[in-house]
Amino acid sequence: MVKRLDYGLRGFQVPSTAKRPRSARxxxxxxxxxxxxxxxxxxxxxxxxxxxxxxxxxxxxxxxxEGNHLPAFSPNVVEKERQDEVKPLLDKGxxxxxxxxxxxxxxxxxxxxxxxxxxxxxxxxxxxxxSVNNNNSVCWEKVEADVKSKNLQCENExxxxxxxxxxxxxxxRESCDGNMKSGFRREQExxxxxxxxxxxxxxxxxxDPLELCISPPALIDSNSNVKSPFCGELFPNASFSRHGNDxxxxxxxxxxxxxxxxxxxxxxxxxxxxxxIARRRIRQLLTSKCWKVAPKLKDCEHSRTDEGVKPLYRxxxxxxxxxxxxxxxxxxxxxxxxxxxxxxxxxxxxxxxVSNSPDKGMNGDSPNSSAKLHVSKDSHVKFSxxxxxxxxxxxxxxxxxxxxxLKRTVKEAVMAMLGGGVHVGLLLQGKKVxxxxxxxxxxxxxxxxNLDKLGFILEPSSMQASPAxxxxxxxxxxxxxxxxxxxxxxxxxxxxxxxxxxxxxxxxNLVKSNHDSPSFSTDIIADKITTDSRALVTVPTRNTxxxxxxxxxxxxxxxxxxxxRTRRPFSVYExxxxxxxxxxxxxxxxxxxxxxxxxxxxxxxxxxxxDKWKTLVHTAKIAPQQRRGEPVPQELLDRVLAAHAYWSxxxxxxxxxxx
DNA sequence: TTTAGGG
DNA sequence: CCCTAAA
Numbered sequence: 001m002v003k004r005l006d007y008g009l010r011g012f013q014v015p016s017t018a019k020r021p022r023s024a025r026x027x028x029x030x031x032x033x034x035x036x037x038x039x040x041x042x043x044x045x046x047x048x049x050x051x052x053x054x055x056x057x058x059x060x061x062x063x064x065x066e067g068n069h070l071p072a073f074s075p076n077v078v079e080k081e082r083q084d085e086v087k088p089l090l091d092k093g094x095x096x097x098x099x100x101x102x103x104x105x106x107x108x109x110x111x112x113x114x115x116x117x118x119x120x121x122x123x124x125x126x127x128x129x130x131s132v133n134n135n136n137s138v139c140w141e142k143v144e145a146d147v148k149s150k151n152l153q154c155e156n157e158x159x160x161x162x163x164x165x166x167x168x169x170x171x172x173r174e175s176c177d178g179n180m181k182s183g184f185r186r187e188q189e190x191x192x193x194x195x196x197x198x199x200x201x202x203x204x205x206x207x208d209p210l211e212l213c214i215s216p217p218a219l220i221d222s223n224s225n226v227k228s229p230f231c232g233e234l235f236p237n238a239s240f241s242r243h244g245n246d247x248x249x250x251x252x253x254x255x256x257x258x259x260x261x262x263x264x265x266x267x268x269x270x271x272x273x274x275x276x277i278a279r280r281r282i283r284q285l286l287t288s289k290c291w292k293v294a295p296k297l298k299d300c301e302h303s304r305t306d307e308g309v310k311p312l313y314r315x316x317x318x319x320x321x322x323x324x325x326x327x328x329x330x331x332x333x334x335x336x337x338x339x340x341x342x343x344x345x346x347x348x349x350x351x352x353x354v355s356n357s358p359d360k361g362m363n364g365d366s367p368n369s370s371a372k373l374h375v376s377k378d379s380h381v382k383f384s385x386x387x388x389x390x391x392x393x394x395x396x397x398x399x400x401x402x403x404x405x406l407k408r409t410v411k412e413a414v415m416a417m418l419g420g421g422v423h424v425g426l427l428l429q430g431k432k433v434x435x436x437x438x439x440x441x442x443x444x445x446x447x448x449x450n451l452d453k454l455g456f457i458l459e460p461s462s463m464q465a466s467p468a469x470x471x472x473x474x475x476x477x478x479x480x481x482x483x484x485x486x487x488x489x490x491x492x493x494x495x496x497x498x499x500x501x502x503x504x505x506x507x508x509n510l511v512k513s514n515h516d517s518p519s520f521s522t523d524i525i526a527d528k529i530t531t532d533s534r535a536l537v538t539v540p541t542r543n544t545x546x547x548x549x550x551x552x553x554x555x556x557x558x559x560x561x562x563x564x565r566t567r568r569p570f571s572v573y574e575x576x577x578x579x580x581x582x583x584x585x586x587x588x589x590x591x592x593x594x595x596x597x598x599x600x601x602x603x604x605x606x607x608x609x610x611d612k613w614k615t616l617v618h619t620a621k622i623a624p625q626q627r628r629g630e631p632v633p634q635e636l637l638d639r640v641l642a643a644h645a646y647w648s649x650x651x652x653x654x655x656x657x658x659x
Numbered sequence: 660t661t662t663a664g665g666g
Numbered sequence: 667c668c669c670t671a672a673a
Contacts, residue, residue: 564667606660606661606662607667611668
């Protein structure tokens with residue numbers, strides 16, 4: 001073969017279009033496409049929530065002046081309190097493992113009830129609404145900005161959405177339009193305590209049979225608050241540090257192209273090519289699953305402190321989830337949205353939402369007329385769903401990504417889950433209610449006792465079997481492993497099975513974690529709240545829980561975590577460079593080929609080059625008609641065959657030479 | 660980590 | 667392109 005000294009200088013240049021780091025390719029900003037259409041729903045929700053917040057805020061302000069406790073909710077104060085006061089509770093709860101939540105709950109309840117007994121303590125206790133206070137304005141704005149444009153439509157459309165979700169056609173829309181807007185306001189007005197969100201009673205006093213309370217916080221979380229929904233930053237430092245390479249890897253991911261120059265790669269051998277490491281991963285996990293594992297998590301505990309969390313957060317920034325196996329491959333960090341007792345993640349319509357209806361004293365026909373007011377005199381059962389929480393979302397993006405990109409990514413993930421439609425499941429005492437034809441009364445949903453154990457499940461419509469995740473009654477709800485259809489709901493082709501997991505609607509708690517954001521702090525302290533019976537009791541920040549990191553089902557999930565690189569067909573130019581390099585170096589020195597001709601093309605690994613050569617040889621052998629893709633000049637193919645033949649023949653000899 | 664091949 | 671056994 002002819003030796004061409006200039007080969008080395010011919011390194012090809014990556015086409016501008018191909019410049020994106022491999023990792024970036026996977027992450028998908030480019031893939032974000034279908035969002036617009038689908039995004040609508042989500043944004044609508046956001047916008048609606050925004051409205052609610054605004055209104056509530058305005059009304060709240062007046063209340064705040066009066067309320068003794070409101071001041072406490074100012075952003076600063078809240079933060080402080082959380083640290084000082086809430087923390088103890090949290091810690092306790094946290095350290096107790098799964099039980100912790102229950103305990104914590106209990107405490108909250110007791111405190112709260114001290115002032116005013118709650119009929120459904122468990123239900124009421126956890127309210128996320130607290131955050132919807134002074135703070136919310138700040139947060140909200142963020143959200144608002146995004147959805148501003150859609151505000152107008154929001155209300156109407158929201159009504160539709162919920163209508164669909166709840167499947168409660170009757171008057172639903174009206175209630176949405178009417179109540180949702182004013183929902184917060186009413187609560188605020190009604191509550192003297194100044195804790196607005198808490199007064200469930202007020203809610204139930206509403207005329208509309210069905211009330212939906214959308215809690216802004218949740219929305220905000222997903223939208224603007226980087227930290228909460230994604231557990232990533234919440235992870236304990238310890239775990240984070242454990243994988244010392246995480247940061248670096250992340251960076252590498254960011255600019256893969258500069259790997260060679262800039263990366264002083266940690267020479268960790270455990271890792272595969274850096275390119276692979278960084279990938280966007282969006283995962284959703286079943287809450288239930290989380291629950292299962294939660295008790296076992298131990299290493300998380302130590303890190304479950306605010307202190308631990310924050311630093312981590314800063315460090316990780318947008319790295320939402322970093323999942324890596326202990327061996328250096330991938331391991332999964334899991335966030336737990338407490339599914340357990342109190343803190344059931346939000347999705348469900350747990351007792352909270354359902355149970356509290358103030359009794360108006362008239363329910364003639366309702367079985368439990370005397371009971372609390374779940375059933376109003378008009379025989380309506382009132383439901384209040386605080387929010388729908390997206391189960392779990394794992395997102396990993398480069399630090400260099402833009403906020404907008406992040407938002408799109410989140411949206412993408414959410415839409416991937418919801419875009420395919422949602423089926424609503426109903427859980428009663430842990431059991432799924434399947435008979436759609438039965439009345440609520442017949443089903444027992446109208447009974448207050450049962451309301452506590454009522455839960456709604458949102459599941460991807462594509463799902464075949466409905467997984468059951470329950471909210472109201474943890475003990476009763478054993479997570480059922482959904483039959484997952486592997487390919488359903490694929491986000492960027494990398495949605496994990498998580499998507500299959502059902503979405504929970506949870507009543508009350510938005511668990512959001514906003515350590516850094518002044519916005520909604522979930523962790524409001526009980527004592528503050530206790531003063532007012534109506535006060536909202538917030539659940540300890542989820543963050544804490546989120547801290548729990550667990551490798552979950554690594555085995556099963558591993559494959560799911562890894563996303564296939566986007567296909568990048570070789571250009572003729574690249575082929576030419578490859579051919580020339582191979583002509584000179586032979587077919588057994590792919591690393592050298594890479595270095596020589598593709599040194600600056602970080603998205604081409606020597607394996608890629610080897611594979612390409614393989615296909616080139618194949619292509620050269622087949623009839624031109626059978627070839628696909630960008631046609632490769634016959635001249636090049638001829639050279640491929642020639643080189644292939646040559647090196648095949650001399651392989652042994654060359655091999656001996658080098659050794 | 661790189662090669663070599665199968666998937 | 668991915669995955670891996672081997673080297």
